[in-house]
Amino acid sequence: MLRLFILSFLSLGILNASSYITPTPFSKHIKQKKAKKVSSSYHMPVITWADVMLSIDNEKLFPNGIKLVDDPIKQIDDVIDGKTPFIRQTVGSGVMIVDALKKAGVDMILFHSLSDSLGADVIVSKKKIKNLNYLKTMVKKGKKPVIAIQWGGPHMGWLIQLLDSLKLSIDDVTIKYTENLFGENSPESAIAEDKSIDIAFVISPSAATLVSGEYALDNLHLLTSTKVMSDAIKDVIYVREDWANKNRDRLKKIRDGYFASRENIKNDKLIKSSAKILFGEGKQGVDDFIAMRDETRFHNKKRSNNFLYNSSNLMNFDRKTSQIISAYSKAGYISSKNLSIDKYNWDVKIDKKAKITELDKKAKASVIHKIQSLDLKGQGQDIFKKSILFKPNQSTFSETAYKGEFEETIRLAATYGGAVIKIIGNVDPQLQRAWNKAVEFKKSHKTAKLMKVERYLKKVTGVNNNLQTMSIQRIKTERNSVQNAAKQTSKERANAVKSAIIKYAQKRNYNLDAARLIVLGEGGDNPVYKKPLNKKQFLKNIRVEFVITNYNAEISEFNEIQDF
Amino acid sequence: MIKKIALILTLLLFSSNSFASDDLLLRKNIIIIFDDSGSMRVKAKNKKSRLSRAKESTIKFVSHLPNNYNLGFYGLNHGYKFPLQAVDEKSLKQITKIISTMRAKGSTPIAKAINKMVNKMQKQKSIQAGYGTYTIVIATDGAANKQNEMLKAVDKAIDEGIEIKTIGIDIGSHTLKSVTNFTEASSVEQLVEAMKKAINSEISLDNEFLLQDF
Numbered sequence: 001m002l003r004l005f006i007l008s009f010l011s012l013g014i015l016n017a018s019s020y021i022t023p024t025p026f027s028k029h030i031k032q033k034k035a036k037k038v039s040s041s042y043h044m045p046v047i048t049w050a051d052v053m054l055s056i057d058n059e060k061l062f063p064n065g066i067k068l069v070d071d072p073i074k075q076i077d078d079v080i081d082g083k084t085p086f087i088r089q090t091v092g093s094g095v096m097i098v099d100a101l102k103k104a105g106v107d108m109i110l111f112h113s114l115s116d117s118l119g120a121d122v123i124v125s126k127k128k129i130k131n132l133n134y135l136k137t138m139v140k141k142g143k144k145p146v147i148a149i150q151w152g153g154p155h156m157g158w159l160i161q162l163l164d165s166l167k168l169s170i171d172d173v174t175i176k177y178t179e180n181l182f183g184e185n186s187p188e189s190a191i192a193e194d195k196s197i198d199i200a201f202v203i204s205p206s207a208a209t210l211v212s213g214e215y216a217l218d219n220l221h222l223l224t225s226t227k228v229m230s231d232a233i234k235d236v237i238y239v240r241e242d243w244a245n246k247n248r249d250r251l252k253k254i255r256d257g258y259f260a261s262r263e264n265i266k267n268d269k270l271i272k273s274s275a276k277i278l279f280g281e282g283k284q285g286v287d288d289f290i291a292m293r294d295e296t297r298f299h300n301k302k303r304s305n306n307f308l309y310n311s312s313n314l315m316n317f318d319r320k321t322s323q324i325i326s327a328y329s330k331a332g333y334i335s336s337k338n339l340s341i342d343k344y345n346w347d348v349k350i351d352k353k354a355k356i357t358e359l360d361k362k363a364k365a366s367v368i369h370k371i372q373s374l375d376l377k378g379q380g381q382d383i384f385k386k387s388i389l390f391k392p393n394q395s396t397f398s399e400t401a402y403k404g405e406f407e408e409t410i411r412l413a414a415t416y417g418g419a420v421i422k423i424i425g426n427v428d429p430q431l432q433r434a435w436n437k438a439v440e441f442k443k444s445h446k447t448a449k450l451m452k453v454e455r456y457l458k459k460v461t462g463v464n465n466n467l468q469t470m471s472i473q474r475i476k477t478e479r480n481s482v483q484n485a486a487k488q489t490s491k492e493r494a495n496a497v498k499s500a501i502i503k504y505a506q507k508r509n510y511n512l513d514a515a516r517l518i519v520l521g522e523g524g525d526n527p528v529y530k531k532p533l534n535k536k537q538f539l540k541n542i543r544v545e546f547v548i549t550n551y552n553a554e555i556s557e558f559n560e561i562q563d564f
Numbered sequence: 565m566i567k568k569i570a571l572i573l574t575l576l577l578f579s580s581n582s583f584a585s586d587d588l589l590l591r592k593n594i595i596i597i598f599d600d601s602g603s604m605r606v607k608a609k610n611k612k613s614r615l616s617r618a619k620e621s622t623i624k625f626v627s628h629l630p631n632n633y634n635l636g637f638y639g640l641n642h643g644y645k646f647p648l649q650a651v652d653e654k655s656l657k658q659i660t661k662i663i664s665t666m667r668a669k670g671s672t673p674i675a676k677a678i679n680k681m682v683n684k685m686q687k688q689k690s691i692q693a694g695y696g697t698y699t700i701v702i703a704t705d706g707a708a709n710k711q712n713e714m715l716k717a718v719d720k721a722i723d724e725g726i727e728i729k730t731i732g733i734d735i736g737s738h739t740l741k742s743v744t745n746f747t748e749a750s751s752v753e754q755l756v757e758a759m760k761k762a763i764n765s766e767i768s769l770d771n772e773f774l775l776q777d778f
Contacts, residue, residue, distance in 0.1 A: 482767060
């Protein structure tokens, strides 16, 4: 139904992108009134998202049942009016709500985490924006990328995380805020109609309509999604602190009930009742709901505790919230100064030792095969790329010298949890080029040039090869040996970089999904400068590249990895 | 010659495990093509037969093969007796037994042997996703059958990035001398050294910058 609804807007051509809104903190929208005591007949708010199932399954725990309230201002009003102690939002928009309620004298704390978006939310861009790296390039060139996003909506926190991963700030971009998430006056209509928009944060049915199918727009494509940035949008419940302090037993029942209900997400009856609340009666609604559910990662106790209480998790609630609060404060999106949000204390015991997930030797080899094959077919989408340079012959990578790079890689691995980070070793290509040229000149009988190669090899390696008398087979064999050694060494070097990153993470107690750090060695096959003309160019070839790539194909080995 | 940067990253492909890795893709591969033709029965003056010396030296060599190597063994007239694999205590006993029981009989079909072993190496290269090193060592005492085919087989091996190294037992000349790395050996010690040398390459990468004028 949701899909059809969006389709109908596009097909009827009634999208109107001209209307943007000025970002105003939520606190400005609420009437300054004293918050009422929470009624004994309170409800649990829900929003249009698949984890509604968990609330429906536990409806009996809420005296006034559950209530669909997508409008954040309405949720704020309900809390102030004492109709509910709960706020149901994503972390990003939740910060705005907590800020607004603080202004009204209500302190909220984080109560529970429910789910993540795993592909249900998408960034669509103009095709000229080839990858996320391009946004950085635009900024470097002095052009601000123009972004369309719903004001106060579920994508706000994602925007901040995305900019942070690119080392950009809100000031580096132009943001056009829309009133709605989809349909009229939404990012979806904005990118379809407004030529100035470069990228838009949309939901997956909108993305499907915009880039594929009958009404697709030729100039648009998918840039990335929450399948790649798998920790970008987290759905949570906040609770009034005063009420929570008096209702620990009730909160415990709700928490336990939600964890238990995660086992029921495939229950037909629960699916139907969830679909009915969000999309109304009918098969289409059920189908849409199932599609939404399949793009949702429901939190079990381990994942929830890891998000809320694990200090080793670089994407934990505290880090994420502080990143968002800092960006919102600078941009004037919230009113409170020094806002901080506490979490309900369940005395959870977390093993704070860093968890490093890794594949076994056979699985590692198998993943590299698959990735090489996907790359050959052009099925990998590079999200962005960066290089770190090394000194010639360097084989160790100290924490002191590469702290910044290691930190960034670990952070990126956490930010782009659904992608892989290829660590690609490259060595100096000069020796390889010399032997390639030797083969070429030998074959074409260019004796003078062959002699130049011979002199070069003698100067560089100290070995006197008599290329004139050597057979073409022997020359080819030498070339092959150099190529193989270069490939081996470059992979060894990248292996050493990966090991150093893992050690660094362990030492700092950072969780790291090292299974997704894929090590490749390209020898001297892909130099920045094929024939370096000076020492500066020569040094730029000796490098390890980090390439974050999204593969849509299933790489089953990753499924064997245990969540942390 | 310009002053070279210290060879910090010199690859010692044999004799050292300093770069040995648990990365399966980086394993090195060697297949020995062992001449077990009738002429290997010949004894040189004051020496054991060529076959005895070849057997003794090959056993010594495989017993000390670094653990980052896979080993395969092919007898010209006995076939692919020991498929390419990592050598552990159990398989070392196996290969030792195989070598010990070799008898000298038949002709010298080197072309056929190279072609077959190139196919095995190609398969292994695919398993290792293009990484690894691939060396075929031919220990032989004389002229091969079908020499043109043998040269074609060598060309095929080279095109596949497989290195062929030849050890001439009691011979200073061979058709393979000009197209492969050739070492002459006679005593057991010389044969062992020649086999070690066959997988002991020293390649210095990341050399100092020197402008290429070609």
